[in-house]
Amino acid sequence: MRGKRKKTDVKLLYFAWLKTKTGLSEEDVSPPENVATVGELLTWLEGRGPEFADALSDRDAIRVAVNQAFAKNSDPIGPNDEVALFPPVTGG
């Protein structure tokens, strides 16, 4: 419908075992409008299927970055954000 706000696309990236478990390295998603924060996004993702439920079951083991910066569960998700999900880092 003309004039209606376009649904917000979020670009999701998965790394390390989150990539293995979801079987995806990246995807574009359009969460419902009541998904406004990182925590709400994770909860919504969890409901998408058994592989997501499994990958996201241990929230303490997951770090999130929004637009390449570490984010908390309460941080907002905005239009066209790049949201990355990954385990605690192990470089160096």
Added chain:
Amino acid sequence: MIRVQEQDFDIGKELAALTGGNTAIGGLAVFVGLVRDIAGGSDIQAMTLEHYPAMTEKMLAEIEAEARERWPLEASLIIHRYGRLEPGDQIVLVAAASAHRDAAFEACQFLMDWLKTKAPFWKLEETDAGAQWVDARSSDDAAAARWVKQDPDAAE
């Protein structure tokens, strides 16, 4: 200066380029990380370092900028590799140069401690039991935490 690359690096050449021409430097501290052949009792045949390129560059630049704000550094360098590496291979080079040794030593340790907990790299180890993602260590969190600045008001 920061660099994220697949290819190996020559420590001598890198350090010469870093300090060349700057005679204000009186001390240069260097850390080189290598791939071990054993982890948690398992033999490691190789490991693959995955990373998140856009965020890696950003985080390493932030970590380096923080070090340069905290210590009077004349030069600094972080090189981190990604891709498949074998035991004995070089993974990371961190160097900090200053007029005196204390700033160089401290900044070098700070750079490694923060890199370990903030730079988005993940190690996948190949062992006899198959490929396994390396778990983060709480000792790394503790090492990074000692550099978190205390609120000056709280100390009073």
